[in-house]
Amino acid sequence: MNNIILRAEKINKHFMAEGIFGAARYKVNALVDASVEVKKGEILALVGESGSGKTTLARIISGLEKQDSGAVLLDRKIPDYKNPDERRKVQYVFQDTYYSLNPRMKIKAVLAEPLKVHFGLKKEKLNEKINKMLQSVGLGADAMEKYPHELSGGQRQRVGIARALSVNPELLIADEPVSSLDVSVQAQILKLLSDLNETTKISIIFITHDLRVVKSLADTVAVMNRGEIVEYGVVEEVYANPRSEYTKTLLGAVKG
Amino acid sequence: MNKMMKAGLAVVILIVIAAVFAPVIAPQDYRKQDVSNRLMPPSKAHVMGTDELGRDVFSRLVRGTRVSITVGVLAVLISAVIGVLLGIIAGYFGGVIDNIIMRGVDIFLTVPTLFLILMLIVFLGPSVFNIVIIIGLTSWTDIARIVRAEVLYIKKLPYAEAAAVLGFKKRRIMFGHILPNAFAPVLVYITFGVSGAILAESGLSFLGLGVQPPEPSWGNILTSGKDYIDTAWWLVLYPGLSIFAAVFSFNLLGEGLRDYLNPKLDREG
Amino acid sequence: MDIINVSNLYVKYAARKKYNMAVNGVSLDIKEGESAAIAGESGCGKSTLASALLKLLPENAQVSGNVMLDGIDVFAAGEEQLRKIRGNTAGMIFQDPGASLNPLFSVKQQIEEAITAHFGKTEKEELKRKSLELLSDAGITDAQRVYNSYPHQLSGGLQQRVMAAIALSCGPKILIADEPTTALDVTVQAQIVELLKKLKEEHKLTLLLITHDLHLANALASRIIVMYAGKIAEDGAVKSAKTALHPYTAALFKIIPSLDSPKRHFEVIPGEVASAEHNGNFCAFSPRCPYADDRCRSEKPELKEVKPGHFVRCFYPGGKK
Numbered sequence: 077m078n079n080i081i082l083r084a085e086k087i088n089k090h091f092m093a094e095g096i097f098g099a100a101r102y103k104v105n106a107l108v109d110a111s112v113e114v115k116k117g118e119i120l121a122l123v124g125e126s127g128s129g130k131t132t133l134a135r136i137i138s139g140l141e142k143q144d145s146g147a148v149l150l151d152r153k154i155p156d157y158k159n160p161d162e163r164r165k166v167q168y169v170f171q172d173t174y175y176s177l178n179p180r181m182k183i184k185a186v187l188a189e190p191l192k193v194h195f196g197l198k199k200e201k202l203n204e205k206i207n208k209m210l211q212s213v214g215l216g217a218d219a220m221e222k223y224p225h226e227l228s229g230g231q232r233q234r235v236g237i238a239r240a241l242s243v244n245p246e247l248l249i250a251d252e253p254v255s256s257l258d259v260s261v262q263a264q265i266l267k268l269l270s271d272l273n274e275t276t277k278i279s280i281i282f283i284t285h286d287l288r289v290v291k292s293l294a295d296t297v298a299v300m301n302r303g304e305i306v307e308y309g310v311v312e313e314v315y316a317n318p319r320s321e322y323t324k325t326l327l328g329a330v331k332g
Numbered sequence: 333m334n335k336m337m338k339a340g341l342a343v344v345i346l347i348v349i350a351a352v353f354a355p356v357i358a359p360q361d362y363r364k365q366d367v368s369n370r371l372m373p374p375s376k377a378h379v380m381g382t383d384e385l386g387r388d389v390f391s392r393l394v395r396g397t398r399v400s401i402t403v404g405v406l407a408v409l410i411s412a413v414i415g416v417l418l419g420i421i422a423g424y425f426g427g428v429i430d431n432i433i434m435r436g437v438d439i440f441l442t443v444p445t446l447f448l449i450l451m452l453i454v455f456l457g458p459s460v461f462n463i464v465i466i467i468g469l470t471s472w473t474d475i476a477r478i479v480r481a482e483v484l485y486i487k488k489l490p491y492a493e494a495a496a497v498l499g500f501k502k503r504r505i506m507f508g509h510i511l512p513n514a515f516a517p518v519l520v521y522i523t524f525g526v527s528g529a530i531l532a533e534s535g536l537s538f539l540g541l542g543v544q545p546p547e548p549s550w551g552n553i554l555t556s557g558k559d560y561i562d563t564a565w566w567l568v569l570y571p572g573l574s575i576f577a578a579v580f581s582f583n584l585l586g587e588g589l590r591d592y593l594n595p596k597l598d599r600e601g
Numbered sequence: 602m603d604i605i606n607v608s609n610l611y612v613k614y615a616a617r618k619k620y621n622m623a624v625n626g627v628s629l630d631i632k633e634g635e636s637a638a639i640a641g642e643s644g645c646g647k648s649t650l651a652s653a654l655l656k657l658l659p660e661n662a663q664v665s666g667n668v669m670l671d672g673i674d675v676f677a678a679g680e681e682q683l684r685k686i687r688g689n690t691a692g693m694i695f696q697d698p699g700a701s702l703n704p705l706f707s708v709k710q711q712i713e714e715a716i717t718a719h720f721g722k723t724e725k726e727e728l729k730r731k732s733l734e735l736l737s738d739a740g741i742t743d744a745q746r747v748y749n750s751y752p753h754q755l756s757g758g759l760q761q762r763v764m765a766a767i768a769l770s771c772g773p774k775i776l777i778a779d780e781p782t783t784a785l786d787v788t789v790q791a792q793i794v795e796l797l798k799k800l801k802e803e804h805k806l807t808l809l810l811i812t813h814d815l816h817l818a819n820a821l822a823s824r825i826i827v828m829y830a831g832k833i834a835e836d837g838a839v840k841s842a843k844t845a846l847h848p849y850t851a852a853l854f855k856i857i858p859s860l861d862s863p864k865r866h867f868e869v870i871p872g873e874v875a876s877a878e879h880n881g882n883f884c885a886f887s888p889r890c891p892y893a894d895d896r897c898r899s900e901k902p903e904l905k906e907v908k909p910g911h912f913v914r915c916f917y918p919g920g921k922k
Contacts, residue, residue, distance in 0.1 A: 163497070180512045
């Protein structure tokens with residue numbers, strides 16, 4: 077029963093916005109008492125418009141940013157992200173496919189690095205594993221010798237996903253992973269994430285502004301607006317019976 | 333590569349060849365005096381004429397290339413190492429460390445560099461070694477600022493953040509992921525820096541604070557020539573042209589590199 | 602009467618040592634008062650086509666073919682005539698309203714500049730009256746405040762409304778909207794769609810929408826022109842996957858999840874978007890097409906009128922064999 081992998085409890089975060097010439101500094105609440113949890117094998121969608129705080133929450137969960145208050149619990153304890161073995165448990169897939177891969181590294185090197193650092197893999201074993209990883213995200217072995225700019229956006233995103241999965245994470249955070257891709261490629265990547273979730277039971281936090289995608293992909297959804305979670309629950313229930321006005325507006329905008 | 337850059341590169345290569353193979357290229361010993369043939373205009377025997385002691389000007393210029401290039405390259409390398417290290421540390425760690433380093437840079441920038449160099453030379457004594465060290469130690473601030481700005485930008489890019497999330501060590505992220513991508517502007521600056529250092533060395537030697545005679549440098553040949561400017565134009569023209577050509581071609585190369593390495597152009601191309 | 606007439610348009614961009622084809626032979630007529638959408642994925646040539654209509658192509662573009670806008674030959678037009686075309690004949694709004702407005706000038710300055718540029722010197726009072734009218738026409742309720750604001754003080758939706766007001770300031774016959782909602786939040790998108798509909802009716806505009814989103818195209822246009830690999834793949838009154846005759850169009854409709862798509866089921870077009878470079882003797886979509894056979898792989902389909910006003914570049918329109 078207690079198969080909760082991640083719990084974020086009452087996370088608060090503010091930024092200082094600066095007026096022109098540093099004048100009129102004012103506080104912007106990026107997150108107000110945001111709490112979510114993710115069970116093993118579950119896909120949680122964080123939905124909201126720009127400035128809703130969805131990315132900030134994900135970045136805090138992944139350790140890329142620090143919260144002002146509140147706690148992130150991984151496997152029921154506060155993770156020590158300086159410890160490589162705990163660090164690898166939460167991985168991140170980025171929206172910008174061009175800059176998500178080091179432009180000066182071949183794909184082979186991109187995928188080899190985490191395997192060397194975490195598992196000390198070498199030579200044949202390393203190559204074998206890289207091949208397997210490429211296969212699991214639907215890429216051929218010919219991608220190995222290419223540089224990121226020689227791949228399409230969709231292919232780069234597949235590499236980004238493979239890299240994140242290479243260290244056997246328990247939670248994958250996908251931050252608008254398809255927003256910068258062509259529509260026909262978006263569907264491919266969504267299917268890939270859905271398939272990976274089904275076969276490996278990896279938990280996913282999926283960030284998006286598209287309620288249609290949420291409906292077909294996610295199990296639970298947290299609707300965010302101005303740093304607050306205004307609605308949170310099982311996708312089907314929220315869609316059938318939205319309680320907050322904001323959710324209703326969002327759903328209204330994509331109906332038809 | 334554009335045409336200007338190719339031209340610049342060609343001249344730079346010529347200059348480097350001249351510097352490396354100076355003894356082979358120079359037709360005569362640059363030290364050999366021949367007082368009976370002093371201040372001879374260019375002729376077949378002396379293509380660039382002779383100086384006030386009857387030494388072959390062409391041979392002395394070729395020898396001087398060595399000094400100029402050595403000083404230019406070594407001084408810039410020193411400043412690049414210091415600048416890159418301080419820049420990446422300031423940019424990556426930020427906060428107090430950044431503040432200390434960058435305020436150091438600010439203080440450095442309030443001191444007129446030429447004045448500082450002159451003072452140090454007077455204090456330490458003029459020699460090629462001292463010039464290299466002094467120019468190197470006084471010209472790293474720009475590189476540090478360039479690198480810091482690049483690092484501030486790159487460390488926020490997804491691939492640098494991905495490296496952090498993957499649990500890579502700070503050193504690996506800084507030198508394996510950030511630095512290689514911050515290097516293009518450094519390379520451009522290094523190229524400009526070489527021409528700046530060559531100019532600085534020539535200026536110092538011209539003032540008598542650089543390379544000391546009888547060892548020739550473009551600057552000090554110019555100094556001795558200035559006394560004969562109305563009778564022996566070749567003593568001033570050729571070293572002047574050499575300095576001009578070297579500085580100009582390094583600048584062309586730098587300009588070209590800036591376009592060539594521009595990732596934006598690359599992305600669209 | 603045709604207000605836009607494109608014939609045999611080819612556009613390629615000079616890159617290092619080569620050319621990149623963007624539009625690979627497009628002919629197209631749009632009638633006055635029509636609302637059409639040019640749809641397709643990145644690299645299909647839709648944005649280049651839109652820019653070519655107003656001769657807004659970058660310097661490295663090489664063009665052949667012909668574009669007539671309201672009877673004016675765009676490529677032969679001089680600077681003075683082009684200025685007239687851009688504004689009096691056709692107004693344009695872009696994807697990123699924040700980047701299209703100049704951040705250093707107030708809305709007042711930008712909209713009044715547009716008006717004087719086309720109508721010449723105008724009385725101060727008259728300028729203000731016109732500007733406020735244009736702004737409220739674009740659905741801005743507090744026109745007075747927006748009029749005195751700078752672009753950064755406005756939300757994305759308001760910025761796009763200001764862009765629309767400026768685009769319409771010279772009373773154009775055509776409005777070209779290049780991905781007008783892509784950069785905006787979902788709730789704002791719906792409002793801009795409503796605005797464009799309203800403006801089209803009130804000003805009797807010919808609307809040309811450029812988009813990658815077929816649902817948006819459907820909401821605004823009665824005619825959809827789908828481009829693939831620099832060419833037109835289908836052109837007609839397509840409303841859904843069922844009424845689409847080209848397998849690519851049908852697939853584009855299907856792959857966008859809707860609120861009632863089945864859980865965990867994703868329709869997918871395999872492979873990658875073909876480049877406009879394509880010039881081989883086969884159908885550019887055949888490598889990704891579920892219906893492709895030997896004929897598709899060895900012969901190049903032409904754009905054919907299958908039903909009145911419905912053109913398709915496919916040997917098996919509707920996917921039937």
